[in-house]
Amino acid sequence: MLLRLAVAVLSFVGSVLSQATPYTDPDNGITLWGFTDPVHHVTYGYVFPPVAANANEFIGEIVAPIEAKWAGVSPIGSMLHSLLLVAWPNGNSIIRSARYATDYVQPTVMSGPILTDLPATKVNATHWKWVYRCQNCVSWSTADGTSTLPVDGFGAPAWVFSTVGVDTPSSVSSTFQEHTDFGFYGFDFSQAHVDTATYANWAAGGTGGGTPTITTTSTTTTPTQPPVSATPYDYIVVGAGPGGLIAADRLSEAGKKVLLLERGGPATWETGGTYGPAWAKGANLTKFDVPGLFETMFSDSNPFWWCKDVNVFAGCLLGGGTTINGALYWIPPYSDFATTTGWPSSWGNHQPYTDKMKARLPSTDTPSTDGKHYLEQSADVAAKLLDVQGYRRLTINDNPDQKDHVYGYSAFDFIKGKRGGPVATYFKTAKARPNFTYKQYVYVLNVVRNGAQVTGVKTNDTSLGPDGIIPLTPKGRVILSAGSFGSPRILFRSGIGPSDMVNIVKADAAAGPNLPPQAQWINLPVGYNVSDNPSINLVFTHPSIDAYENWAQVWSSPRPADSAQYLNSQSGVLAAASPRLNFWRAYSGSDGKTRWMQGTVRPGAASVDTVYSYNASQIFTITVYLSTGITSRGRIGIDAAMTARPLVTPWFKDPIDKAVLIQGINDIVANIKNVSGLTLITPDNTTTINDYVNNYDPASLNSNHWVGSNTIGTAGKAVVDENTKVFNTNNLFVVDASIIPQMPMGNPHGAIMSMAEQAVTKILGLVGGP
Incomplete structure (x- = not known):
């Protein structure tokens, strides 16, 4: 469970998060304060005894559709050193446990909390429900001392949800994969209290209504909700x-x-974001500020x-x-x-x-604040390939209506080296x-x-x-x-x-x-x-290429000189996203319609499939798209x-679209031998371009455009x-x-x-x- 966003979210608590509201469980008459996630339709609720009682417990529940293989909560809103409660159905029973984690790894069973299932806990054909009393659960010991829920103040509880079942459903200590979704909501804990008698009745398994109270001090009062x-x-x-x-x-x-x-x-940091790489700590930069972290959007373990x-x-x-x-x-x-x-x-x-x-919002093809281009080897090699095919170099955005046989440096809307x-x-x-x-x-x-x-x-x-x-x-x-x-x-x-x-x-x-x-x-x-652009990746190698570790290290451990340069002046490699060069060419299809091919060149590769041995530090990709004129x-x-x-995917429904894209790819690779040292490794010589495109994974055609x-x-x-x-x-x-x-x-x-x-x-x- 990777609840890493608690700190980022807490700065917005009380003003922009969805808020917990009171509701009464129809099965047991207990009034809880909770939140229903609108995507997965899971409800998470809590109710507390009076603050004056100094009780170290609360009553809670999770109500989930049967599609929820497991769900859980962190009442304090973080994963590390926090009380974590998880539950899942096993046949007609609910299996649940308290967990604890000291790192972003599988949380282990936590000693101390006492969990008691309360009436209305059940599993039926459509839903499962866990209603519980959690004792020793308001304060707990951590490596740094004691953590305590803000029972008389405001907080941001977290929820987690998974569509993947646990490994051993019958075991309270079962392991499980990381959650498939999580979130936070604002919670005024001071509202979520009832009088002592009502709470005692519910905690003992009793049902029926009670009198909710606001207990922000030692005085218990009846709420007057405007x-x-x-x-x-x-x-x-x-x-x-x-x-x-x-x-x-x-x-x-x-x-x-x-x-x-x-x-x-x-x-971005300017908008209140705080999720950034450790190497940028203290620099007021998030993942979204730093252009060079673009490729990590698709590999991060916490893609909220x-x-x-x-x-x-x-x-x-x-x-x-x-x-x-x-x-x-x-x-x-x-x-x-x-x-x-x-x-x-x-x-x-x-x-x-x-x-x-x-x-x-002006565009720039020199996003580094020093006005220099960095990591341009793939652009230089691709330019040699295009030059022999009759392309000409332009500053693309200075000539927006010229899109046939042209190429130029990639243009961005970055500002002063940041997004x-x-x-x-x-x-x-x-x-x-x-x-x-x-x-x-x-x-x-x-x-x-x-x-x-x-x-x-x-x-x-x-x-x-x-x-x-x-x-x-x-x-x-x-x-x-x-x-x-x-x-x-x-x-x-x-x-x-x-x-x-x-x-x-x-x-x-x-x-x-x-x-x-x-x-x-x-x-x-x-x-x-x-419509969406169908896109095909071609992977090459060339001895001049710096694949930049295929962007795999920029989040956790970028090259020290590059991270230092970026932190100092928002310049260098990390001031741009991965694309380095773009090109266009117009084609006339057999139906008489003109379609435009676009290409994007970048160091590294999303995947390589080849029988060739190759140097991974020398790979680069040309992604070939079909854009204006597409008929599918x-x-x-x-x-x-x-x-x-998508109910019907939009790629290659018209075979002429595919034929034009195949023609364009064949033209791109036709002159590889004219560029010394250039090798096409995906596809390799075990397949033709026609077969490569025809057998391309349909899910990988998606450009998200x-x-x-x-x-x-x-x-x-x-x-x-x-x-x-x-x-x-x-x-x-x-x-x-x-x-x-x-x-x-x-x-x-x-x-x-x-x-x-x-x-x-x-x-x-x-x-x-x-």
């Missing part, structure tokens, strides 16, 4: 990715009262930034994908907003909006305005609507409004910016989309009751028209667990109109990658940001708004 009131907003923006950040900033700049909701938490209810890589934190991607930042060419790529004609003049974006993006620019200006409110760790379930009119959003945070509902002002609007998977899911849960998806929501016990009446369902092609389409939807996923699931266009064929308003609604909009109808020319976040600039201008220009 009713939760909700603040209405002119605009509620759901999702703090690039689309949502730009929309929220420009709307607040226009004087509108704006609420921005993000389901995740902070990332990935959305846990999307089955592809998707970022759930401030900045969304722009906080965890390689930050390749391409200024959009004309084709990115042309009618030939599916855009309404009113979008054709993108330049004023792209200029606004560039003014806020920049919309978080460091648009968010920075928005949060300084008094009419802008930002809430994180808020999960939006659905929009609340009466027919075509949206009146607010429903969230998991009841501190923001009754039943978690946040209202709009009378002329207010909602903008969904939750991404190509998140925005469709919210629409499905709001009764908008194909009937098969909305009926899945209807069948869900928690989500179904929040749907509008079936007569108000809106049938739109939500989830269709989905897929579909995004949800399953019965409300997990967003998903667009189109809420495509813009005309009524009957699209989800949003030319102003990004959802068809058949009055005041619901989508501003994120999901409205883009065709793959952009390059990695999409530049196109997304330009799109957002234009979209918010159109929204502000519509009559009838706030």
Whole structure:
């Protein structure tokens, strides 16, 4: 169990974490204060005797769907030197134990706590429940002294969850794999107490109601909970990715009262993040600040930034994908907003909006603060390969409309050697305005609507409004910016989309009751028209290459000179992500349509499959994509667990797409012999390029550049109109990658940001708004 984020989270306790609230267990009448994770639907609850009693115990429970193979809690919110309680079903019984860990390894059984199962502990066909009394559990001895729960104050308990069963289900000391998910929530422990008689009754196995009390001192009082009131907003923006950040900033700049909701938490140091490498301790740098740590996003044992209810890589934190991607930042060419790529004609003049974006966030192909390029051997070798194929070198973003037979240094949106993006620019200006409110760790379930009119959003945070509902002002609007998977899911849960998806929501016990009446369902092609770049990795070796230990050491033990240089001046190798060079070429397919191939060159390799012996310190990768002009389409939807996923993958559905990509790869490797010392090792000479592509693992084709699931266009064929308003609604909009109808020319976040600039201008220009 890797609950490493407690320190990072605690700085936000009480203001942005989802909060524990009181509830009464229907099986035993016990009133607990707890939290239900909206993704896995597991409830974690606690109740304490009066503070004045100085009792070293509490009553707790875990209620989980049968899919939860095990779950656990850390009441104090950390893993190390903490009381850890875990439980799992074994047949019709619950097996549970108290655990303790002194390092981030398998926790062992803890002596001292006394666990007593209470009535209502059970296992049935759909759920399991553990109700327990935990004695010797408020204070416990550690190597450094004593740890104590803040029973008269505020804290951030942690929960853990796993879909992988324990190794020996019948044993209380069973080992188990690391949890598959975890999280925190705010908890005012001082509220979670009952009077002595009530607690004694429940602790002895009694049932029935009692009188909850607030016991912040030695005096016991009956709570007087004020009713939760909700603040209405002119605009509620759901999702703090690039689309949502730009929309929220420009709307607040226009004087509108704006609420921005993000389901995740902070990332960079400037936003309150603290999760960084040990070698950067004290430097006010997190994993997300340091560009050179990009490759570790996919290998970290504690990847809290990935959305846990999307089955592809998707970022759930401030900045969304722009906080965890390689930050390749391409200024959009004309084709990115042309009618030939599916855009309404009113979008054709993108330049004023792209200029606004560039003014806020310039690109750079020399991210190191000293203006030098580092670790460029792979770029130099690839350039030799491309030169003999008629390519020419450009500064790519100075010539955005030139994308045939061109290459240049990779361009990024890093700022002064650190991750920049919309978080460091648009968010920075928005949060300084008094009419802008930002809430994180808020999960939006659905929009609340009466027919075509949206009146607010429903969230998991009841501190923001009754039943978690946040209202709009009378002329207010909602903008969904939750991404190509998140925005469709919210629409499905709001009764908008194909009937098969909305009926899945209807069948869900928690989500179904929040749907509008079936007569108000809106049938739109939500989830269709989905594109993503198919990508194929080619791995080479060359004696000049420095593979940089394949980026394996940059988190724990980077080269000392490089880490020292970066800490001193944000310069050197670690001031850039792994890409070093990019190139494009246009191809005409057998159907007469033009498709563009893109390539990205970087030291190292994600995987190598070869019969050749090779020097691992000399490997580099060219990833070959197909972008604008691609004709294959897929579909995004949800399953019965409300997990967003591709229902139909979008790669190579049209065989001409595959044929063009194969042609492009064959052209790339055709002149290998012209570059002395260059060897292609994946694929090697045991297979052809055709067979290599045809047998490529479909899961590895994913570039995570998903667009189109809420495509813009005309009524009957699209989800949003030319102003990004959802068809058949009055005041619901989508501003994120999901409205883009065709793959952009390059990695999409530049196109997304330009799109957002234009979209918010159109929204502000519509009559009838706030």
